[in-house]
Amino acid sequence: xxxxxxxxxxxxxxxxxxxxxxxxxxxxxxxxxxxxxxxxxxxxxxxxxxxxxxxxxxxxxxxxxxxxxxxxxxxxxxxxxxxxxxxxxxxxxxxxxxxxxxxxxxxxxxxxxxxxxxxxxxxxxxxxxxxxxxxxxxxxxxxxxxxxxxxxxxxxxxxxxxxxxxxxxxxxxxxxxxxxxxxxxxxxxxxxxxxxxxxxxxxxxxxxxxxxxxxxxxxxxxxxxxxxxxxxxxxxxxxxxxxxxxxxxxxxxxxxxxxxxxxxxxxxxxxxxxxxxxxxxxxxxxxxxxxxxxxxxxxxxxxxxxxxxxxxxxxxxxxxxxxxxxxxxxxxxxxxxxxxxxxxxxxxxxxxxxxxxxxxxxxxxxxxxxxxxxxxxxxxxxxxxxxxxxxxxxxxxxxxxxxxxxxxxxxxxxxxxxxxxxxxxxxxxxxxxxxxxxxxxxxxxxxxxxxxxxxxxxxxxxxxxxxxxxxxxxxxxxxxxxxxxxxxxxxxxxxxxxxxxxxxxxxxxxxxxxxxxxxxxxxxxxxxxxxxxxxxxxxxxxxxxxxxxxxxxxxxxxxxxxxxxxxxxxxxxxxxxxxxxxxxxxxxxxxxxxxxxxxxxxxxxxxxxxxxxxxxxxxxxxxxxxxxxxxxxxxxxxxxxxxxxxxxxxxxxxxxxxxxxxxxxxxxxxxxxxxxxxxxxxxxxxxxxxxxxxxxxxxxxxxxxxxxxxxxxxxxxxxxxxxxxxxxxxxxxxxxxxxxxxxxxxxxxxxxxxxxxxxxxxx
Amino acid sequence: xxxxxxxxxxxxxxxxxxxxxxxxxxxxxxxxxxxxxxxxxxxxxxxxxxxxxxxxxxxxxxxxxxxxxxxxxxxxxxxxxxxxxxxxxxxxxxxxxxxxxxxxxxxxxxxxxxxxxxxxxxxxxxxxxxxxxxxxxxxxxxxxxxxxxxxxxxxxxxxxx
Numbered sequence: 057x058x059x060x061x062x063x064x065x066x067x068x069x070x071x072x073x074x075x076x077x078x079x080x081x082x083x084x085x086x087x088x089x090x091x092x093x094x095x096x097x098x099x100x101x102x103x104x105x106x107x108x109x110x111x112x113x114x115x116x117x118x119x120x121x122x123x124x125x126x127x128x129x130x131x132x133x134x135x136x137x138x139x140x141x142x143x144x145x146x147x148x149x150x151x152x153x154x155x156x157x158x159x160x161x162x163x164x165x166x167x168x169x170x171x172x173x174x175x176x177x178x179x180x181x182x183x184x185x186x187x188x189x190x191x192x193x194x195x196x197x198x199x200x201x202x203x204x205x206x207x208x209x210x211x212x213x214x215x216x217x218x219x220x221x222x223x224x225x226x227x228x229x230x231x232x233x234x235x236x237x238x239x240x241x242x243x244x245x246x247x248x249x250x251x252x253x254x255x256x257x258x259x260x261x262x263x264x265x266x267x268x269x270x271x272x273x274x275x276x277x278x279x280x281x282x283x284x285x286x287x288x289x290x291x292x293x294x295x296x297x298x299x300x301x302x303x304x305x306x307x308x309x310x311x312x313x314x315x316x317x318x319x320x321x322x323x324x325x326x327x328x329x330x331x332x333x334x335x336x337x338x339x340x341x342x343x344x345x346x347x348x349x350x351x352x353x354x355x356x357x358x359x360x361x362x363x364x365x366x367x368x369x370x371x372x373x374x375x376x377x378x379x380x381x382x383x384x385x386x387x388x389x390x391x392x393x394x395x396x397x398x399x400x401x402x403x404x405x406x407x408x409x410x411x412x413x414x415x416x417x418x419x420x421x422x423x424x425x426x427x428x429x430x431x432x433x434x435x436x437x438x439x440x441x442x443x444x445x446x447x448x449x450x451x452x453x454x455x456x457x458x459x460x461x462x463x464x465x466x467x468x469x470x471x472x473x474x475x476x477x478x479x480x481x482x483x484x485x486x487x488x489x490x491x492x493x494x495x496x497x498x499x500x501x502x503x504x505x506x507x508x509x510x511x512x513x514x515x516x517x518x519x520x521x522x523x524x525x526x527x528x529x530x531x532x533x534x535x536x537x538x539x540x541x542x543x544x545x546x547x548x549x550x551x552x553x554x555x556x557x558x559x560x561x562x563x564x565x566x567x568x569x570x571x572x573x574x575x576x577x578x579x580x581x582x583x584x585x586x587x588x589x590x591x592x593x594x595x596x597x598x599x600x601x602x603x604x605x606x607x608x609x610x611x612x613x614x615x616x617x618x619x620x621x622x623x624x625x626x627x628x629x630x631x632x633x634x635x636x637x638x639x640x641x642x643x644x645x646x647x648x649x650x651x652x653x654x655x656x657x658x659x660x661x662x663x664x665x666x667x668x669x670x671x672x673x674x675x676x677x678x679x680x681x682x683x684x685x686x687x688x689x690x691x692x693x694x695x696x697x698x699x700x701x702x703x704x705x706x707x708x709x710x711x712x713x714x715x716x717x718x719x720x721x722x723x724x725x726x727x728x729x730x731x732x733x734x735x736x737x738x739x740x741x742x743x744x745x746x747x748x749x750x751x752x753x754x755x756x757x758x759x760x761x762x763x764x765x766x767x768x769x770x771x772x773x774x775x776x777x778x779x780x781x782x783x784x785x786x787x788x789x790x791x792x793x794x795x796x797x798x799x800x801x802x803x804x805x806x807x808x809x810x811x812x813x814x815x816x817x818x819x
Numbered sequence: 820x821x822x823x824x825x826x827x828x829x830x831x832x833x834x835x836x837x838x839x840x841x842x843x844x845x846x847x848x849x850x851x852x853x854x855x856x857x858x859x860x861x862x863x864x865x866x867x868x869x870x871x872x873x874x875x876x877x878x879x880x881x882x883x884x885x886x887x888x889x890x891x892x893x894x895x896x897x898x899x900x901x902x903x904x905x906x907x908x909x910x911x912x913x914x915x916x917x918x919x920x921x922x923x924x925x926x927x928x929x930x931x932x933x934x935x936x937x938x939x940x941x942x943x944x945x946x947x948x949x950x951x952x953x954x955x956x957x958x959x960x961x962x963x964x965x966x967x968x969x970x971x972x973x974x975x976x977x978x979x980x
Contacts (some may be wrong), residue, residue: 076860
């Protein structure tokens with residue numbers, strides 16, 4: 057290779073970020089723009105009796121107060137899976153934070169003032185905020201059954217029930233059955249950039265700005281709602297300031313678009329952090345896992361019953377349930393499986409995609425179950441995994457993509473880095489867990505590369521660069537293939553009117569799918585250059601090779617730029633290459649498509665627990681992922697360790713606390729804690745396995761979610777190892793750990809006993 | 820019931836440029852910088868002084884500009900992220916952020932850089948522990964804390980060279 061791929065090229069666009077020059081959505085200032093503010097109620101579910109906007113309308117500078125009555129009737133609904141979410145609440149709010157009206161004014165202050173003056177006469181209604189309450193007989197229904205015609209579950213709060221399985225779980229003999237129910241809390245993305253939206257009328261169409269991960273999906277949503285041709289809806293999507301799945305799908309873009317069209321002026325809505333908490337979150341779960349083992353540790357069967365608590369509208373969350381629960385058997389060889397997973401609606405803010413897409417909840421349950429089994433079987437947890445891990449090429453899920461990596465190498469490397477075989481220091485424990493997540497099951501990415509007359513290039517790619525560094529990766533691919541220095545390449549992204557279609561930025565797909573499209577576009581340019589050189593030198597194409605910035609003729613090498621200059625002739629011009637990368641759906645597949653690749657990770661930690669306070673101190677944290685091939689090692693490390701830190705959030709501290717009216721009590725940065733620089737493990741390190749066995753450019757696989765998957769199970773296992781306490785609920789707050797310690801029958805491990813003795817001696 | 824907004828003239832120096840503005844009593848330094856002066860490099864997130872995205876230097880020490888009223892900055896010297904480079908060149912610290920991979924989405928980066936700059940002004944040779952403690956007020960959801968620490972250490976090393 058040319059030596060660009062596989063090096064830690066600095067982030068493209070980095071200087072604009074560290075100097076404050078980059079303009080995120082909220083930094084864009086439009087002339088004549090109106091500032092919007094949402095009007096919400098102080099409870100979750102309420103019947104709206106009437107809305108009086110007169111006082112709000114009298115505030116100087118207010119140009120528009122919009123309620124559902126001002127929208128087309130019936131009020132348009134939208135959603136990536138079901139068109140269930142109204143632009144503004146219709147007759148009833150279904151979660152705390154659902155807007156019933158919105159104000160647009162000349163200044164933010166006037167909009168805020170007017171929003172406070174919108175008088176809503178409402179009556180709070182019975183509501184459900186937990187899985188148990190939502191599934192109880194006679195529970196208030198979240199969704200109007202009329203929205204679900206012909207659906208046998210329409211009279212319940214179960215949006216969908218997903219069933220997967222193979223073999224017969226009642227047949228295989230097993231020596232030990234390990235069963236437990238594991239819970240995972242509601243947590244939120246907390247991107248440091250709150251969601252921002254703008255819309256403006258534009259001739260016979262509209263322009264919509266959004267910090268969105270899927271600009272083309274948004275374009276389609278807006279076009280359908282306004283009955284406009286796609287060509288009349290331009291979505292401008294500046295790089296999101298963090299997405300993590302929370303910015304995949306439309307939130308308030310439809311609302312600001314209707315407001316802008318009604319006001320005849322641009323309208324801008326920047327959410328507060330509190331409002332982003334109400335705009336999206338991860339589904340909480342209760343997952344029962346029952347696994348049968350033979351005495352040698354091999355898995356005989358697994359049964360999983362999972363309830364995911366969605367919000368009042370589905371967003372993409374039912375797909376999260378589908379895809380997450382499908383992998384309930386992990387990366388193991390499991391002869392028989394029965395998986396049932398329910399999407400349960402509730403009167404809570406909508407849940408959506410969040411790094412890991414339903415898998416972290418499943419991995420928490422399944423890997424905690426494996427760790428409990430290891431203790432009961434008397435088998436080392438590392439050994440238990442190695443005995444059951446699918447080998448490369450093995451169809452571990454019947455009918456799906458076989459294991460696409462040497463996963464044992466990943467596990468062994470993590471064990472080696474944590475010092476699994478080293479003697480345990482007193483008072484400490486170690487834990488290990490693995491996670492597997494499917495890459496995309498369908499996908500479509502186009503890219504265009506223009507090689508300009510002076511040998512510089514412009515690259516068009518519809519991926520959203522939200523911090524993962526997609527721009528840098530694509531630049532490196534072009535630099536590699538066309539021999540162009542990175543600083544002579546310009547990337548164009550984030551504008552649906554200019555950049556060719558990309559399905560979406562999710563499932564860690566972009567290096568693989570868009571990367572392949574960029575690579576293909578470069579290869580098309582190489583073919584054209586070959587033809588050009590053949591014409592110039594009077595030889596056949598096949599006698600010419602192109603690579604690394606040079607054209608190799610049988611007898612010599614010429615720089616691409618020299619061939620370009622002569623080949624393009626006096627008129628100049630450019631050479632254009634197009635690439636298209638597809639992952640087709642597969643009818644009949646349980647997920648409608650097999651995995652494009654797997655993200656496989658092994659996380660191992662060493663921890664100490666303060667028996668007096670229940671506080672966990674992470675001494676070491678090791679995260680190893682199978683990435684196929686690193687295009688940019690610096691960025692890979694950033695993604696891997698960033699995922700680990702994010703995983704520590706839901707493991708140790710993050711959770712929504714709801715009150716009896718369904719309000720989030722810890723709304724905002726003061727009471728909802730995310731990891732800070734003081735919450736890091738004392739020693740955090742990451743590593744990779746590279747066997748160039750992925751479907752992406754140069755053998756790359758998608759990565760950046762893997763490092764989050766197994767954190768919770770590994771940390772909880774280390775706590776058990778250190779103290780003997782088994783905890784099946786997240787987060788592992790000091791209070792929860794302290795309670796578990798006090799309820800523990802007796803120290804179950806040597807380490808725990810030593811610690812108890814040490815504490816007793818110190819008193 | 821309609822708020823009557825009384826503004827007050829204030830003078831301050833922002834990135835070495837003297838400014839004279841009318842500030843409303845509820846106006847924060849953050850909104851003065853972003854909305855009145857168009858200095859959008861200073862970012863808004865939590866607005867309650869917890870995340871550090873809006874960190875700027877006020878009379879030589881960092882503050883969360885969302886917690887400072889604009890009128891409180893009357894007569895002050897303010898430095899924002901836009902004021903760090905003098906000739907369009909990144910500072911050593913900013914360069915170190917890029918070299919160490921301490922920038923992912925970049926939204927918190929201006930605040931992180933301002934906080935790190937202040938830390939190094941207080942403690943020219945910080946330990947890893949002092950960096951972690953000194954930067955605790957600046958959240959990074961991409962989780963680049965290790966890389967940010969590396970960047971601060973690298974900037975110190977570059978300064979010593």
